Amino acid sequence: xxxxxxxxxxxxxxxxxxxxxxxxxxxxxxxxxxxxxxxxxxxxxxxxxxxxxxxxxxxxxxxxxxxxxxxxxxxxxxxxxxxxxxxxxxxxxxxxxxxxxxxxxxxxxxxxxxxxxxxxxxxxxxxxxxxxxxxxxxxxxxxxxxxxxxxxxxxxxxxxxxxxxxxxxxxxxxxxxxxxxxxxxxxxxxxxxxxxxxxxxxxxxxxxxxxxxxxxxxxxxxxxxxxxxxxxxxxxxxxxxxxxxxxxxxxxx
Ligand SMILES: Nc1ncnc2c1ncn2[C@@H]1O[C@H](COP(=O)(O)OP(=O)(O)OP(=O)(O)O)[C@@H](O)[C@H]1O
Ligand SMILES: [Mg+2]
Numbered sequence: 001x002x003x004x005x006x007x008x009x010x011x012x013x014x015x016x017x018x019x020x021x022x023x024x025x026x027x028x029x030x031x032x033x034x035x036x037x038x039x040x041x042x043x044x045x046x047x048x049x050x051x052x053x054x055x056x057x058x059x060x061x062x063x064x065x066x067x068x069x070x071x072x073x074x075x076x077x078x079x080x081x082x083x084x085x086x087x088x089x090x091x092x093x094x095x096x097x098x099x100x101x102x103x104x105x106x107x108x109x110x111x112x113x114x115x116x117x118x119x120x121x122x123x124x125x126x127x128x129x130x131x132x133x134x135x136x137x138x139x140x141x142x143x144x145x146x147x148x149x150x151x152x153x154x155x156x157x158x159x160x161x162x163x164x165x166x167x168x169x170x171x172x173x174x175x176x177x178x179x180x181x182x183x184x185x186x187x188x189x190x191x192x193x194x195x196x197x198x199x200x201x202x203x204x205x206x207x208x209x210x211x212x213x214x215x216x217x218x219x220x221x222x223x224x225x226x227x228x229x230x231x232x233x234x235x236x237x238x239x240x241x242x243x244x245x246x247x248x249x250x251x252x253x
Contacts, residue, residue, distance in 0.1 A: 003102060003111045004229075005038075005130035007154075009146030011117030013138045014167040017203060019114040020048045021218065024079045024211065025226035031109040033081040034073065036102065038126035039116040040093060043086035049076060050210025051083060058087035063097045069104050078211070082108075099129040110229075119153060127154065132161040134194060138168045139179045144188060151191050163194035165225065170199050171239040182239070195225035196236045 006015050006022075016039070023035045036059070037045035046052040057072035062084075073082040084101075105111055113130055116122035127133065133154050137147035147164065154162050166182040173179035186193040200218035212219050221237035228234055 001105070001108055001111060002132060002229075003113070003130045004132045004134060005113040005115050005127050006134050006136060007115035007123065007127060007150055008117065008136045008143070009119060009150040010137075010143045013136050013143050014165075014197070015117075015136050016045055016048050016114050018134070018136050018165060018167065018197075018222075019045060019112045020210070021212075021222040022225055022229075023081050023110075023112050024076075025219075025222040026110050026112075026230065027079040027081040028223070029226055029230055031230065032107060033110045033112065034105055034108045035081065035083045036105075036111060036113045037084065037086035038098065038113050038122065038129075040086050040089045040122055040125075042116060045083060045114050046074070046085050048207070048210060049083055050208070051076060055085045058085045059098070059101060060087045060090045060093060062101055063090075063092050069101060093125070095125045095128045098125045102129040119149065123150075123153075127157055131159065133157075133159050133163075135162065135164045135189070135191065136167055137164060137185065137189070139166065139174075139182075139185060144180075144185060148189055151189055162191055164189055164191045165195040165197060166193065167197045168199040169196055169239045175240060182236070193236070194228050195221065196239055197221040197225075198237060198239050 006019050008015050019035050023033050027033045037043045051074050054074045057067040061067045062069045062072050075082050113126050115126040135147050137143045166185050174181050182196045198217045202212045202216040206212045224235045
């Protein structure tokens with residue numbers, strides 16, 4: 001079972017989006033996947049997956065013995081993956097009890113843990129239950145700075161692997177020199193890139209449905225990331241291919 005925490009430091013950079021979309025892509029590759037919402041208090045993984053109406057029990061019910069972990073898991077009928085919902089903060093939820101719940105998720109190939117923003121308690125709880133970490137950042141300087149802090153902090157945990165996803169990349173801006181390139185960002189963070197995700201308005205447009213259509217650029221990007229994770233390949237979404245005109249323009253320069 002691979003236990004991967006998706007973290008960032010800065011809020012709003014796309015952690016929950018990555019957990020949901022990558023989870024589906026891993027599931028499409030035939031893997032048994034469970035997504036765990038560790039964002040206590042500000043939890044919204046169930047909403048992003050459009051499964052909030054199915055929540056009966058949450059992780060605190062499991063920890064306090066009110067239900068078994070299998071009763072708290074919600075299945076996404078379309079993809080076949082499961083989510084374990086979070087709840088409001090509770091003193092019973094410690095790094096140790098959280099880790100025990102994660103370890104009890106037997107039978108899954110992949111556990112993706114949606115980490116809260118910040119580097120306090122919730123971060124520690126989520127990160128200490130994982131063996132691998134994916135740091136999400138956008139090309140904004142403030143996000144990169146926080147990602148850098150998180151990469152340093154992760155050195156204090158026993159991670160087998162730390163990699164970075166650069167989210168919300170705009171090919172047109174990178175080629176005009178208005179946005180840092182994903183390769184430069186990964187170099188700056190001294191962390192191996194595992195994926196590049198374009199800025200995709202379909203993510204917002206389809207947020208009510210909980211899934212972007214197959215033709216969405218971000219969907220292709222998440223498929224490549226899932227393959228990189230499962231097969232060890234290193235294929236990245238070609239963010240610079242933003243249409244024929246852009247190509248011709250590049251060729252003409
Ligand atoms: N690649 C993308 N293209 C366009 N919009 C995106 C992309 N990734 C994320 N978003 C949007 O950015 C917003 C924040 O995303 P998300 O909730 O996944 O971030 P988060 O890191 O989980 O935030 P928080 O720290 O609050 O938990 C959402 O409205 C989401 O739809
Ligand atoms: Mg989130």
